Amino acid sequence: MFRKAESSPATTLAVVAVVQFMVSLDLSVVNVGLPQIASGLGFSATGVTWVIHAYALTFGGLLLLGGKASDRYGRKQLLLTGLALFGLASLIGGFAQEPGHLVAARAAQGIGAAMLAPGALALLATTFPGGRARVRAFGVWSATNAAGGALGVLIGGVLTQYASWRWVMFVNVPMATVAFALAAGGVAASAKTVRRGRPDVLGAVLATAGMTTLVFGVVRTDRHAWGSPTTLITLALAALLLAAFILVERTTRREPLVRLGLFANRSVSGANAYNLLVGAAMASSFYFMSLYLQRVLDIGPALTGVMFLPFALGVVVGSVLAIKLGYHVSAKRLLIGGALLTAIGFAWFGQISADGRFLTDVLGPSIIASIGFGLCLGPLVATATTDVAPEETGTASGLLNSSRQLGASLGLAALGTAAHDHTGDLITPETLNSGYARGLTLCAVVLLVAVLIAATSLKRQPARSDA
Template sequence: MTRTSATHGSTARPGLTLAAVAVVQFMVSLDLSVVNVGLPRIAAGLGFTAAGLTWVIHAYALAFGGLLLLGGKAADRYGRKRVLLSGLGLFGLASLAGGFAQAPGHLVTARAVQGIGAAALAPAALAVLTATFPAGRARVRAFGVWSAMNAAGGALGVLAGGLLTQYAGWRWVMFVNVPMAACALGLASRGIAPGPPGARGGRPDVLGAVLATAGTTLLVFGVVRTDQYAWTSPVTVTTLVAAAVLLAAFLHVERTTGREPLVRLGLFANRSVAGANAFNLLLGAAMASALYFVSLHLQQVLGTGPATTGVMFLPFALGGVGGSVLAAVLGHRLAPRTLLIAGGLLTATGFAWFGLISPDGTFVTDVLGPSVAAGTGFGLCLGPVVSTATAGVAPHETGTASGLLNSSRQIGASLGLAALGTTAQHRTGRTVTPEALDDGYALGLTLGAALLLTAVLIAVTVLRRTGRPVQADPLPTRNRPH
């Protein structure tokens, strides 16, 4: 790697590269969950309606997920470091603007711009990691660190959100990203080599990105509004049909465009890519919904405050970090497919256990055990799913493959929260009592377990069995780009 970096006029620093990518992933993952605990106070502070409040989450997840493929393609086309630094700058500025929001529309817009920045920086960071640590033990260790930061950010985001909301005010769930973005900018500037020039070719497929984002947004919008309009109503049917038309148009553009397609559909012929992304979509759907339901259950059913709720998520956070470390240790002995199956089953068990929550329950009886099980299983999945999704992908498509994987998780998160949230709300009904709320949250958590079992089935049937992982780093046979 040193020879390659020197060829391009800069010396790579693998340690700083890993640190920069770890901070980036922690920040992105934290931002997906840090607002959850603060949602009730955000609603009170800015005047959100119950339905409008979910768009604080959806605006970020949809912009993030819908534009990740474009971000991955831009990283391949214009250079990973350049796109990573640009995305970090935009993310930090949007976080600052969101903290100063004075109306619901201001915050939703800031969250959408945050998603755009994250869509640029996340695939670029993951592509840098994949290129810097191409094989062997170093790759397993690097992805172990990455997945630990992913798990810690997602779970500690709830803890940080609770503490910040109660003691500093809800605006700090946005401001907290600014120093992290600045830190990541400094590390990435110093530690990541510029790498080779971007791949030459036509301009990135902006039309495809617009169609994909618009289609998924309409799909989520249609599902969310079923609390007001029945599934068979003209409003819902028209919205969902329009979403299907836009998504079909996206697939047509990707097959026929004369420009560089947003994603080469031939990538899905790789069973590792297809299976890992399907698994990741369902994992994202279940995880985002679980964090949402458990946070609301603790506050609205059990009556705990934001800070206490955040502390109660610590077992989930520690379980996620522990699972990630365990995956790194076992990654030398077990195939990624095996770890995905084990992690998926353990996470599903935790969610099914969460589904037994009751309005008379306590943290010890209803939250502690399932948090440890679900968190550990989630951590077990993170590194192996990335390693699987990028296996056998050509170097010039690593950014696209990384963007595709991140996109599947974010779109899954938004679709899962829309579908399971709406289902829970239908179960709750119009009588908003602790018992009714608990009934709806329990149903949503149980359905999350079903999604994880479906993900395990995909891992069993789609992903190929592979041999034991490489036990030592192979000697470099050719220069590898950063």
Template sequence: MPVTTDNETSPLALKPRHERVAGNPGGRPGLTLAAVAVVQFMVSLDLSVVNVGLPQIAAGLGFSAVGLTWVIHAYALTFGGLLLLGGKAADRYGRKRVLLLGLAVFGLASLVGGFAQDPGQLVAARAVQGIGAAAVAPAALALLTSTFPTGKARVRAFGVWSAVNAAGGALGVLIGGVLTQYASWRWVMFVSVPMAAGALALAWRAVAADPPPIRNGRPDVLGAILATAGIALLVLGVVRTDQYPWTSPITLTTLAGAAALLAAFVYVERTTTRDPLIRLGLFANRSVAGANAYNLLVGGAMASAFYFMSLYLQLVLGTGPALSGLEFLPFALGVVAGSILAIKLGYRLAPRTLLISGGLLTAAGFAWFGLISPDGTFITDVLGPSIVASVGFGLCLGPIVSIATAGVAPHETGAASGLLNSSRQIGSSLGLAALGTVAHNRTGQAVTPIALNNGYALGLTLSAALLVAAALIALIVLRRTSPPARSASNDHTGPAVSDRVSVE
């Protein structure tokens, strides 16, 4: 039977205010939120900061058209594939310790990538960046969940998190464009170095020391290797369909190998004597399963749309890198506005309603993007759909995180956070691989603005279709819940977005 959890009747709700807000004893909630915000901004920015610089990176290092996508895939694959291990490590070895180590790895990889001299070096550096991000992201999100366990403070904390998460992704395009045009594409890598150093210093000061960890066996490293290798092989098989058709022996063998590795991952998780990477029973919770399926599709749509629009502005409309980045600013502002609106609506509407509405609104914006033309302009082809899609995307961010971590045992919050981040990054990589290949096939060998426009338009339309599918998942999988009404008392209350969710 489904059980509805309610913060007004739970033991947690009877605790004093400072105990509910500061779930991380010895830490400073405000500074912890600031540290998590800086970390999330940096991680999100690095997913998009290279997009505008891709043409210059290709020219400078000699990437092929299809090979260029691996600048994005290398980061997304290691990030997504190792997030579960990162979450488990945060639960086992301490969130602060894993956060600091991940920031150090991320900063060093960014520095090395900026000095890359050939495609292999840059792709390798991006892969190591992903490893650092896989440690940082779940540790930071688990800290946020434990520091703000319920109440109005949780709503605001997740609102801040979602705003900086979205702003990092959107402003990354602007920052990348300015750096590429006025400095060098190498600075899209170097820019993360001072951010990682600043986040490390802030986290060192703000985050409380971890309590003694509970260690129930060794982490399942084999599971992490199998998951990452399986996903990487799957992406490789999809990306190479421009050279080897879907029915070719090479493609079929590659995809079969990916399926075998992923099946082995599931088997290992069910039978391992070590601490499983992810407890498969988590997926019995419809909120967790639905949120991650939703996030998978949203990740694929957003990564593909950013990629296509960056290339459309530069290669079809002939816009320079800096101006292209500036033209993404309305999208960034729209996402922030949508995130703030989600906080306001979070007290009146159920999370499921916000996910459906936000997904459909973003889909409408991407469908509008799909009408781009070779002789289009920023005002007619970019500005309007940017506003519609970005506000819709902002509406989704806070609710999806809150739903995916609600009802999860405290010792599994890192794993649940890693799972949510993983579904987003895996979706990004698979979505870009599939939609990028489809767009490339539509374009063919021609490099004229008309041919490129046709490919990008198709990719953007398919991105809209992914978001419609995500909204359907929210409608069908997630249970209906009551809007979280405000408490009648005079205390801090105002239930969090996730305070009333159905769990199995």
């Protein structure tokens, strides 16, 4: 279908970096525009969060299937198909006229991202199997990944204020086009694994339906108490769907979506548990700080985006430090230290006030939290793909991406609801500030749990100084 391409490690790294920047950017580029999206299309205060949930849920829920498909049908094939779908969904979403239109487009974006992200990460893992080159490659990946998330806030703010919120969707179209051209001409087709059976589509449906129902139940606690019949029934249905997913994976005659034995690998299971919590804390913190700057301090979207620049730069600094330290310090220690540093930054964020100042309420904690976050990213991905068979690298990569996106959606649902409850029915800058501060403090607590998981669950991998 595609012409044969000659690929070098440097070309592969460049393609993966562009793809990951785009996927990561799309998680945060809409955050600053949420108030304008809500007023422009008529979303409710809590309903607008589904602009984020729709993307994160389909992305996270289908990543396992995407990872399996990349191993089965070829990583380049899935990468190009995902880029085409992602770009088309972005274009359609920019022309949305009703809330349902935009939510559907975001869901389609998530499906496209679920196709391309595992293939890209698996290409990186197989192209750089070990040594110093692997440390550098995952350092570059982590920097572009984090920069996309952080710069997305700046890009979204500028586009929202000086163009329209619709451009937070349109901006993906040229990036997807460029990434498609780079991948088509610069990445060689990967070998396909032997097909042992048909893919487990039912498992993917059950996983996505279960997580969607779970998040929906948590989000609705702003209207229905945790102990209400509505909430209890919704959460019970979610548990039933997820239990059915596990049963299907254990008994299916098709090729399982994820081999449950993969979780016996401590690096895989520990890294994914850690990643789920980090995803929950980071997505929620971006959401709270974006709304704090706009709704409490009354700062415009463009300037709000500028104020996130120190965070983006700090993540890049942390990623570079992780490369340097990765030659001499184990990944486990970097994960513990990075999460601790980020937790300190979020605890500082939790001290925001209704008359806050940029230097003390934004800049200071941004520097600490972002450097810590940058220290985590590269070692986390390297750990999650350690000791994984080559034919399962796509699945392991999809699993890691899935845990992050599902963590982001669940974290935003749970912590957003907690912040909303703390705010109360009387909406003033002071009450909003109180709710956002509570949410940011809870982000720090979540990261401390991640530290505990890294300390107790991950085995210590040797540093790469002898590579």
